[in-house]
Amino acid sequence: MKNTMKLFLAAAALTAAFGTAHAEDKPTIEIMSSWTSGGEAAALNVIKTEFEKRGGVWKDSSIAGFGAADAAFQNRIVAGDAPGAKQGVIGLAAADFVNQGLMNPIADLAAAGKWADALPKSIYDLISYNGEVYLAPTGAHGESWVFYSKEAFEKAGIADEPKSWDEFFAGLDKLKAAGIVPVAWGGQPWQQSKVFNMILLSQVGIDGFVKIYVDKDKGEASVEGVKKTLEILGKLRAYVDDGAAGRNWNDATAMVITGKAGVQFMGDWAKGEFTVAGKEAGKDYGCMIAPESSGMVYIADSIWFPKTGNAETDKAQKLLAEVVMDPAVQLEFSVKKGSVPMRSDVDKSKLDVCAKKGLELMTAGSIVPDQAIVLTPQQVGLLDDFVDEYWSSGSQDAASGAESFFAIFE
Template identity: 75%
Template sequence: MKNAMKLLLAGAALAALLAPANADDKPKAEVMTSWTSGGEAAALNIIRSEFEKRGGEWEDSSIAGFGAADAAFQNRIVAGDPPTAKQVVIGLDPAEFIKQGLMNPIDDVAAAGKWADVLPKTIYDFISHDGKVFLSPTGAHGESWMFYSKEAFEKAGIASEPKSWDEFFAAMDKLKAAGILPIAWGGQAWQETKVFNMILLSQAGIDGFLKIYVDKDTSPASMEAIKKTLTILGRMRAYVDEGAPGRNWNDATAMVITAKAGVQFMGDWAKGEFTVAGKVPGKDYGCMILPESEGMVFIADSFDYPKTGDASQDKAQKLLAEVVMDPEVQVAFSIKKGSIPMRTDVDKSQLDACSQKGLELMSAGKIVPDQAIILTPQQAGALADYVDAFWSNPSANVDEEVAKFPSIFQ
């Protein structure tokens, strides 16, 4: 009888081990991002598909607009109902939540994956706090790009990429004369600020750019670079349409894709929109670093993982961190989104011509960080307000605006 009971129990135990896992045991992840455009959604789906392939259950909480997604996330944190993971920009902003003890470290995942060996040291330092890893990076973006329509340039008789700002404005005049909108402008403060930074790098150089944003330098040389930047930015108003205010960046990209506009200034995530539309770099559109610029501004995305008090959520967070840093996922994600993989050991041969250009600049160290990485959220917000106020006021006096610039660091 005892032997029979032992066999019965053993059989039951074996059956339990062999039985398929209950659906409720699946790691469930509610993932909050601002990735809602065609290219962004396609890239996010790369991560989602692999997460589900590994047994996870995905709930999408994407909200259009980075600012809107951030505001919703903060409300969820305050309400004690955070999502499983949140897309964030590497830098000082996520560091604030980490310092407040609101985020889970993912040290064990990072150690198992040897992230310290496969990530650029700068990036690894940004995702680590007090010796612990909290963020899983998805990819880096160059932000100093000018995308242009080959069809529009041909119609306007523009034979080559402008190498100086004088050549740039001459090209814009040709587009206007041909009845083509010169600049597809996204009239939102964050987009305007990125254009400001692109121009500033072309006027201040890498060292000068870093002096201004890292050292908060207000010397005559730095302020002269700000003056030149505002002057160039102000000249662009004459080449923008009346429908620009409030326009989303991907809608501006669509104007270049359809040759309704000549150029757009945007981060290389705009390539994802061209890809979705079936457009090929070098054939249908061009990508160039801004005139007179010796490098590019960069930004990097990642996921962080809020403390939820739920052990099953911890399991989902670790699985998502593993998926995000998978070498094949990094490449496939970057191809869809137009970014550059963060891992240094991936097969980069699959990247397009634009990404290869960006990769060369990053490898050569000809990069400077976006303000979201090196400024506090308050300072970054003040910068966006400053640029938006200038752009929105065609009668603004450049010298007076230069004098106001140092106030953004206060």
Template identity: 45%
Template sequence: MHSRRKLVSAIALALALNGVVAHADPLKANVIHWWTSGGESAAIRQFADAYNKAGGLWVDNAVAGADQARATAINRIVGGDPPTAAQFNTSKQFHDLIDQGMLNNVDTVAAKENWNAIFPQSILDSIKVNGHFYAAPVDIHMQDWFFYSKAAFKKAGIAGEPQTFDELFTDLDKLKAAGLIPLALGGQAWQEKITFDAVFADVGGTDLYLKVYRDHDQNAVNSAAFKNVLTTFKRLHNYVDAGSPGRNWNDATALVISGKAGMQVMGDWAKGEFSAANQVAGKDFGCFPGFGPHSPYMVAGDVFVFPKTDNANAIKAQNLLATVMTSPEAQVAFSSKKGSIPIRPDVDTSSLDICAKEGIAIMKDKSRQLPNPEMLISPDLQGALTDVITNFWNKNESADDAQKAFASALKG
């Protein structure tokens, strides 16, 4: 009898221990992303640390280059070895995956966290399809901030920030005369396109921008106003250096950080590089999101999608990722490193820099929110229009010919 009792007790203890061990096993999450620069790596670690503290095990799969990372994720999904989560931009990039039934939704998280009430409409329009939430947004970026070196401006005798594009060109001339690179540009197609869109939003205005990208209005594309956008954009070519072609965006940012270049047009993720170099916004570098108090604020960002799986633990990991990444604490920690602003307005922003605070204030004015092109057009059309812009930038092509090419690409 005594032996039997000992055996029963041993079995009970083993079962209890097994239960503890099973319960203690962390939810492994294999996450594909393209955040590989210094500032980006510091930012993604905030999500990884938060996920691990919540009982998960973050398995990092960093792939250099956004296109390459997306291709890797799609290949793994199609090949039957899907990651737990994969990064895409806040756009239509992942909508084909939704249409093909290749993504899980995170509706339970969205309902519990009240995403409908918290997130901006432009973000909801991207992540919510046919009533279901297929992605967790993790940041709001504005892709056409103007960053400048305080030291370079001082050397060139520039007292304040330009208030118009005419004043911008005057300042670029001063920087050139001072022997500096006026405009640090990474000569890659996507960087040329966001520089063009910065000009488009500020010079062309919101109405023309929406007529072109949202409505595909041929009269708008063929207008004198759109030709002026193209001409203004190409004028910037006079202010880039010979080393621009093929340069990575963060290498262009490094030129501004070092004071070798005066300015850069780039998304607010560039602040992560300034932060990693121990530079302070308002002291070492300046930032402005356009010209004047009513300039449009182009909303962009990143999301993580959750590839289709029936594995119960993988689904739990996906829901935990969606919960942790959008939580107030992780949002602030991530944004402070990444340069973005939090996806939700109900967070403590006191620790964020002056650029982020300005962005948060602007986002409260819905009239200034402008969807980035990839929220309005398909990835194929975005690619075709990017080709038009990069050809115009890099070749001896007239504004008239570029205008015709843009109109033709927009027709499809």
């Protein structure tokens, strides 16, 4: 009996040891992200599910708010405890880490997968540094969107989407008269900067926008464009509710979903919240590009791969990059998150009416880059501070505000 028991225990120990070793052999990765809202989490789960289906082990380290997530990531880097992957935007912030030698290149994987053929050249160039590919793009977002409640518009007697800012403000007056909060305002600096940019694009056009942010142009047309932008931004103050300060973007989206508010200025990731709530684009809610705009501001998300000094993590990074760039994953991810797939070879017929509008603008080249793509992280912070101060104070005139804006680039 004792011998039998010993044999049983030995077998059990061997099985446990084999199971542990087997688990350790699986490609394991910890990913840090700020994707925590309903739509974002659902989109991230698309990647996770496929990663696990291919034998990977997923460790989620999501932190609400990209500012908090970025700070936590930097602390981990400084402490020498980098995660295996990080969700972040394509732009100069990623370039800083790459130039410091803190990121793993995935050029061999990109070459094998022919990413250069599948991605728009502008995007492929942005994920490449010194001839090496470092980032795996997940999706592009348009940031010039105004989402509106069909129910609220009908109640207020707004029959058509406003084409000009004058028509837009007339519509907001109708919403206010109907007892509906006209604008679901996300009172956080980064959200307010998005609104500033979509208004700016409508005032200076695509070439003018690029001149200001890329060329740092301070000519008369640029200055006048910023002045007009600040005037329109300031006028919006009269149409937000008292609880707007500090409001999260997804809470503002919920106000439109429930018909408590008429419109929200936000990137197309807001569609993910509508989708989770069972709302259909074009039926329950509408999406329009900001009035008088000739295109849209865009930003692109990606996965970064920090150096960890662990060979097994390096393998897991390659697997994750393959999963992210899989055409089926790109499509399902975009449907859940409200973005536009980065690959040009996905089935576009499955995209909603809003995504198709955004894709048309991107295909036509009617797009300009978000400030995070063309400005340093420090300049992005200064822009957020400037817009927040202008919005919150309500006392600065547009002319002096324009001077403060251009000081960001000095």
